[in-house]
Amino acid sequence: MANLQNARVLMLATDGFEESELFEPRQALLDAGAQVTLASIKTDAITGETAGEKGKSITPDTTLDQVTPDQFDALVLPGGVGNPDKMRMQEKAIDIVRGFMDADKLVAAICHAPWLLAEADVVAGRQLTSWPSIRTDLANAGADVVDQEVVTDRNLITSRKPDDIPAFNRAVIAALEEVSATA
Numbered sequence: 180m181a182n183l184q185n186a187r188v189l190m191l192a193t194d195g196f197e198e199s200e201l202f203e204p205r206q207a208l209l210d211a212g213a214q215v216t217l218a219s220i221k222t223d224a225i226t227g228e229t230a231g232e233k234g235k236s237i238t239p240d241t242t243l244d245q246v247t248p249d250q251f252d253a254l255v256l257p258g259g260v261g262n263p264d265k266m267r268m269q270e271k272a273i274d275i276v277r278g279f280m281d282a283d284k285l286v287a288a289i290c291h292a293p294w295l296l297a298e299a300d301v302v303a304g305r306q307l308t309s310w311p312s313i314r315t316d317l318a319n320a321g322a323d324v325v326d327q328e329v330v331t332d333r334n335l336i337t338s339r340k341p342d343d344i345p346a347f348n349r350a351v352i353a354a355l356e357e358v359s360a361t362a
Contacts, residue, residue: 181211181352186359188215189251191243191272191295195261198227198234199341200289204255207348213355216240216251220269228259243271248278252358255351258290258310267298277301280334285358287336287351289343293317296335306330307337 188208192201201217208215219225219239227234248254254276256263266272276299279286288296293309294316296302303321307330314324328343329336329350336354338347 181356183208183352183355183359184212186211186213186253186355187251188213188253188255188355189246189248189275190215190217190255190257191219191266191275192217192225192239192257192262193219193265194225195259195265196225196227196257197259197262197290197341198229199344200257200259200292201227201237202235203344204257204287204289204348204351207352208255208355211352211355216246218243218246218275220265228261243269243275246275248275248282248284251279251284253285253287253351253355254279256286256288256292256295258288258292260291263291263294267295273299283334285334285336285351285354287347287354289338289347290340293322293337296320297322305335306332307335308339309337310339 217239224236224238226236280301290310297320306323329338329346
């Protein structure tokens with residue numbers, strides 16, 4: 180079992196997140212000993228979705244305005260359709276994504292979440308995957324888009340959909356173990 184007791188992970192989400200893509204990676208990271216902070220636009224509870232239906236809610240720990248990349252070792256971006264679409268319109272969220280990428284810190288995004296990466300203009304020349312409907316957006320932003328359950332390109336980990344969560348979680352935890360070992 181992983182021992183990530185010193186790892187600090189930031190997750191960004193708002194209403195419309197894919198329930199499994201927030202709760203399952205979050206729980207895997209917590210089970211591995213990581214400290215996980217959920218940031219959103221406000222600290223009001225946010226509600227996920229499963230198959231287009233409202234799902235479970237969670238209360239964010241903090242707001243986007245209160246976090247900076249230097250406080251964390253990794254950034255995890257859950258998908259869903261509404262969540263990344265709303266989040267990519269938040270200047271602070273895009274600044275956070277750029278900050279992690281500029282510092283070569285671990286960034287992991289699943290499903291529609293790579294929309295934030297495209298909005299932050301950090302995918303040119305990088306290989307990644309995503310939900311099929313946003314692959315053209317990523318390619319137009321300069322990414323080399325492939326159809327695989329998980330793709331790791333240096334500090335960037337991406338996956339396509341909820342079925343990929345086990346592989347996504349393994350890749351994120353393995354990468355964090357490497358970060359922790361060199362810290």
